[in-house]
Amino acid sequence: MTLEKLKLAMRIDHNFDDDLIKQLKDTAEHYIMDAVTLSPNREAFFKDNPKFDTAVMFLVGAWYEQRVSSIDKALEEIPFGVTSFIQQFRGAYRDEV
Known part of the structure; x- marks a missing residue:
């Protein structure tokens, strides 16, 4: 997922936080991939995977919104939807050597 698509999904129309969003x-990409597998062969499974892009978008959006510790809503370690995606990826992933 490109930075532009991610910012569009998050409804961000400025470039002040581009470095933060990239980070x-x-x-988020590594967090999700590492939660599924540590295999060095994993890149092909996640490439051009719309579910993976959506999970990354959910996680980045949550982390971006919760980056300030003084927000009113309770902080979540990982959004529920991302956990569901990770579980689906674990079931579908096959290590191709």
């Missing part, structure tokens, strides 16, 4: 995107 959150990279972290």
